[in-house]
Amino acid sequence: xxxxxxxxxxxxxxxxxxxxxxxxxxxxxxxxxxxxxxxxxxxxxxxxxxxxxxxxxxxxxxxxxxxxxxxxxxxxxxxxxxxxxxxxxxxxxxxxxxxxxxxxxxxxxxxxxxxxxxxxxxxxxxxxxxxxxxxxxxxxxxxxxxxxxxxxxxxxxxxxxxxxxxxxxxxxxxxxxxxxxxxxxxxxxxxxxxxxxxxx
Amino acid sequence: xxxxxxxxxxxxxxxxxxxxxxxxxxxxxxxxxxxxxxxxxxxxxxxxxxxxxxxxxxxxxxxxxxxxxxxxxxxxxxxxxxxxxxxxxxxxxxxxxxxxxxxxxxxxxxxxxxxxxxxxxxxxxxxxxxxxxxxxxxxxxxxxxxxxxxxxxxxxxxxxxxxxxxxxxxxxxxxxxxxxxxxxxxxxxxxxxxxxxxxx
Numbered sequence: 001x002x003x004x005x006x007x008x009x010x011x012x013x014x015x016x017x018x019x020x021x022x023x024x025x026x027x028x029x030x031x032x033x034x035x036x037x038x039x040x041x042x043x044x045x046x047x048x049x050x051x052x053x054x055x056x057x058x059x060x061x062x063x064x065x066x067x068x069x070x071x072x073x074x075x076x077x078x079x080x081x082x083x084x085x086x087x088x089x090x091x092x093x094x095x096x097x098x099x100x101x102x103x104x105x106x107x108x109x110x111x112x113x114x115x116x117x118x119x120x121x122x123x124x125x126x127x128x129x130x131x132x133x134x135x136x137x138x139x140x141x142x143x144x145x146x147x148x149x150x151x152x153x154x155x156x157x158x159x160x161x162x163x164x165x166x167x168x169x170x171x172x173x174x175x176x177x178x179x180x181x182x183x184x185x186x187x188x189x190x191x192x193x194x195x196x197x198x199x200x
Numbered sequence: 201x202x203x204x205x206x207x208x209x210x211x212x213x214x215x216x217x218x219x220x221x222x223x224x225x226x227x228x229x230x231x232x233x234x235x236x237x238x239x240x241x242x243x244x245x246x247x248x249x250x251x252x253x254x255x256x257x258x259x260x261x262x263x264x265x266x267x268x269x270x271x272x273x274x275x276x277x278x279x280x281x282x283x284x285x286x287x288x289x290x291x292x293x294x295x296x297x298x299x300x301x302x303x304x305x306x307x308x309x310x311x312x313x314x315x316x317x318x319x320x321x322x323x324x325x326x327x328x329x330x331x332x333x334x335x336x337x338x339x340x341x342x343x344x345x346x347x348x349x350x351x352x353x354x355x356x357x358x359x360x361x362x363x364x365x366x367x368x369x370x371x372x373x374x375x376x377x378x379x380x381x382x383x384x385x386x387x388x389x390x391x392x393x394x395x396x397x398x399x400x
Binding site for chain 2: 006015020026031046055090091094
């Protein structure tokens with residue numbers, strides 16, 4: 001089979017196949033699509049990849065991805081710098097910003113503590129977070145890592161690290177998603193919802 | 201939201217979003233993945249796109265994609281050149297080759313007749329097919345376009361065009377897929393299966 005494919009086509013399929021969630025068949029479809037683009041479009045697509053890679057780096061303060069020294073949120077003087085919401089990924093910042101309800105700052109860890117995958121606290125941006133606590137008179141750190149075992153471990157690790165610095169550490173509330181049926185909620189979510197119950 | 205994204209990141213997300221089957225969320229995930237690649241890998245990915253685009257073109261004979269003058273199948277002297285299987289896409293050649301049961305040649309139309317999408321016979325490689333019939337002493341043309349309305353129309357159109365040239369035109373058999381349950385077959389497939397019944 002693969003002997004029939006031109007080497008440069010096979011190489012392109014291999015590259016698409018390396019992307020997350022792209023299987024062999026999809027990779028083939030994407031590669032054929034690229035071949036059907038105009039030459040100019042293909043060049044622009046290719047240069048979009050190299051350009052984004054060259055220009056985008058971590059914000060000097062919150063470690064979110066940006067093409068400037070500081071990201072737009074860290075540069076914005078209206079955002080409260082004394083409250084920091086700690087998330088795993090840049091995508092989580094995007095999700096929280098969509099709510100338009102949060103007006104303080106973020107800190108992007110770029111992962112979670114995961115001994116199985118060989119990721120310890122040193123590979124995350126925890127040092128940078130501690131530095132901010134000391135510099136910016138931070139009053140509260142909201143741990144918004146995912147509700148997974150690893151996200152939980154990371155939240156506990158960071159809260160133990162920060163408490164001696166005299167900063168309040170909170171965690172996002174976990175429970176039944178709005179609009180969902182009790183009947184279909186998994187047990188762990190139900191336990192979390194019971195634990196987190198509030199007076200009405 | 202998008203004002204928070206660096207322009208070069210937004211551009212890259214847009215490009216991925218243009219690929220078939222890649223929605224906004226997946227495009228974001230793919231773009232972040234590209235940013236997490238090493239710089240060398242990102243450059244190689246980008247050059248795989250431009251290189252494939254520059255090198256790959258249509259085979260001078262069968263119009264399949266290749267990086268040489270003739271594709272490996274057309275160059276192969278062992279393949280029967282008097283039988284031509286006509287398919288819509290290069291992907292279809294790959295699917296038929298996987299069976300390892302077909303040892304003649306192909307012709308890739310690069311589409312189907314689709315008036316709704318403004319695609320007429322002239323945009324397909326029908327001219328090139330007719331030229332081969334005249335040149336290569338072709339005895340049979342197997343129409344293997346998809347079993348859709350457009351694939352069917354294209355098969356009928358081409359068979360009417362070729363019959364005056366004294367060539368036998370056949371169509372792939374349609375019916376119940378092997379291993380499938382009668383109960384779940386759609387009506388049109390069942391009708392095709394009844395029409396195409398054979399004595400055992």
